[in-house]
Amino acid sequence: xxxxxxxxxxxxxxxxxxxxxxxxxxxxxxxxxxxxxxxxxxxxxxxxxxxxxxxxxxxxxxxxxxxxxxxxxxxxxxxxxxxxxxxxxxxxxxxxxxxxxxxxxxx
Amino acid sequence: xxxxxxxxxxxxxxxxxxxxxxxxxxxxxxxxxxxxxxxxxxxxxxxxxxxxxxxxxxxxxxxxxxxxxxxxxxxxxxxxxxxxxxxxxxxxxxxxxxxxxxxxxxxxxxxxxxxxxxxxxxxxxxxxxxxxxxxxxxxxxxxxxxxxxxxxxxxxxx
Numbered sequence: 207x208x209x210x211x212x213x214x215x216x217x218x219x220x221x222x223x224x225x226x227x228x229x230x231x232x233x234x235x236x237x238x239x240x241x242x243x244x245x246x247x248x249x250x251x252x253x254x255x256x257x258x259x260x261x262x263x264x265x266x267x268x269x270x271x272x273x274x275x276x277x278x279x280x281x282x283x284x285x286x287x288x289x290x291x292x293x294x295x296x297x298x299x300x301x302x303x304x305x306x307x308x309x310x311x312x313x
Numbered sequence: 314x315x316x317x318x319x320x321x322x323x324x325x326x327x328x329x330x331x332x333x334x335x336x337x338x339x340x341x342x343x344x345x346x347x348x349x350x351x352x353x354x355x356x357x358x359x360x361x362x363x364x365x366x367x368x369x370x371x372x373x374x375x376x377x378x379x380x381x382x383x384x385x386x387x388x389x390x391x392x393x394x395x396x397x398x399x400x401x402x403x404x405x406x407x408x409x410x411x412x413x414x415x416x417x418x419x420x421x422x423x424x425x426x427x428x429x430x431x432x433x434x435x436x437x438x439x440x441x442x443x444x445x446x447x448x449x450x451x452x453x454x455x456x457x458x459x460x461x462x463x464x465x466x467x468x469x470x471x
Contacts, residue, residue, distance in 0.1 A: 282325075282327055282431070285327045285428055285431070286327050286329070289327065289329045289426055289428065290329060292354050293426065294331070295353035295354070296331070296343055296353040296424070297331050297332075297333045298353075299343060299349070299352040299353045300333050300339055300340045300343055301333060301334050301335050303335065303339050304334065304335030304336065304339045307339060
């Protein structure tokens with residue numbers, strides 16, 4: 207989630223993400239939509255790919271990009287992280303409480 | 314020793330499990346008493362642990378989870394509905410269901426949390442802005458705004 211956050215902190219990358227949300231596009235096609243160089247677009251795509259926000263498909267010498275479209279999976283992943291972190295804190299808090307109780311019972 | 318909760322995910326629900334070295338009697342109030350709940354989730358909580366009673370937790374400053382208790386069976390299970398007050402992620406107050414089960418295991422308790430009735434592909438698809446909305450929330454967080462719930466900002470509320 208943190209990598210995704212960093213990736214979309216850059217406005218241009220958000221724009222690229224929107225562009226490949228509904229259609230798979232090549233890096234060249236994407237570059238034509240922006241006034242930036244091809245290498246700059248490739249760099250953005252690399253960051254998006256590493257953050258798991260777009261997938262890359264190679265077709266001969268061309269590379270096709272597309273956003274991961276699964277909103278549901280994003281929601282599920284979000285909730286999984288949410289509850290995992292919550293339950294970790296619950297575990298710590300409840301175990302601390304238990305130790306406190308047991309110490310109290312001994313004295 | 315901290316151990317990662319096990320991961321079980323099936324369809325449109327999320328199930329998490331964690332083993333806690335404490336009795337169910339110790340663990341249970343962490344879901345029903347505001348002061349104890351806030352030791353692991355949220356900055357403000359209003360809880361009325363009886364069927365139909367309110368469940369409202371400020372997970373962070375801007376994120377408020379809201380629903381009502383469905384089942385309250387001390388030390389064994391607690392269930393409540395859940396959603397976000399500003400309806401982020403297509404999850405309005407009370408929309409989804411969370412069932413927590415406490416199973417004694419020696420001196421420990423296995424806590425199983427099942428989050429179900431989550432929106433399906435179809436209902437999300439009917440909201441064309443679903444993905445964009447989610448992206449917008451991420452953008453706010455990325456820009457240094459309140460990122461909302463803890464998963465985006467490890468180490469507690471902001």
